[in-house]
Amino acid sequence: MAKKEKRELTPEEKAEKLEKKLKKRKLFADSFFKAVAVFVTLALIFSVAYIAFSRPTVVPQQIAVQGSGTTPAAAPSTGGNTAPATTPSDSGTTPASTPADNGGSSDNNGGDAAPASNDPATVAGVINSAMAAAANAGYTWSRTGNITELNVPSKDTLNKIISGVSEGSTVDSVVGGFLGAKGNTETLTISAGQTPMNEEGTDKYYHWDHYKIIPTSVTAEDLQNLQVNGNEYTFTLAACQNPSPGSAGFSRFSNDYVTLDEVNTEIKANVSVVSVSDMTATFGPMNVKMTIENGKVTALHYDYTASVNPMNLKATIIPISANGAMQVSADYTNFKY
Secondary structure (H helix, E strand, O other): OOOOOOOOOOHHHHHHHHHHHHHHHHHHHHHHHHHHHHHHHHHHHHHHHHHHHHOOOOOOOOOOOOOOOOOOOOOOOOOOOOOOOOOOOOOOOOOOOOOOOOOOOOOOOOOOOOOOOOOHHHHHHHHHHHHHHHOOOEEEEEEEEEEEEEEOOOHHHHHHHHHHHOOOOOHHHHHHHHHOOEEEEEEEEEOOOOOOEOOOOOEOOOOHHHOOOOOOOOOHHHOEEEEEEOOEEEEEEOOEEOOOOOOOHHHHHOOOOOOHHHHHHHHHHHOOOEEEEEEEEEEEEEEEEEEEEOOEEEEEEEEEEEEEEEEEEEEOOEEEEEEEEEEEEEEEEEEEO
């Protein structure tokens, strides 16, 4: 079959064909760039929506100027951990949660700022930090202990046995002496790290470790009836039975308690014919009042009651069940850092 011969286009036909080709190119270009523009717009919208819904929005918190009467608006929760915007230090405004009479109390880091509120966790941190510093300071210590009740069957017989071994001693003096409850007030000024010694070079007080300030580890739950008034902190530590180091708020704050082993060891060392086989002791509640300035304790007072019921003793071969109670008041002043 003969190949069809290609016809040569006339100049008019060539011009018409070129015009159609240019129109197609222009239509494609217009459609392409419009599609790119739509794609970019959609991508931008998606990105904005992703940022908005996946990251918390910072909502400025309105801060009331003290005395303005304005109540700060509550910032809505965003579900994230974003902190409210802070007020510049030179703005002259005071956060609504900060007491106006903070008196320069310390914060958790021992600075000059007072806790933002009576928040127990914040206050516990302030106390623990300040007491850690006080444990390495010098101070004046004063303590009064009184036995308010001591019921011992056949007490006269027991006193005769004790005085026969240690002249002038009684069950009250033996027990009260070790507990620091002899009815008198002891006062001592010590230097940082000093252990009080008598002329023989031994501990001047029964177990000074029970009375010196210790680094505390109180928790928010320990601080009952908490009140913060400027630099002054008051709270109560609940009563506890047979405390041991760190076992309760009482023993997380103070060593001013004794255990069965300590009582038994001390009594046997002084009056060998007497031993303690069992003791259930309840210490507290302890009422505490302390002043903290610039992260340091400048005054500390505590008082508490304690009871023992029962205390099972044995004098020679005679078993005796006793019970009793005492009151303690202690003050720490004149701190030297």
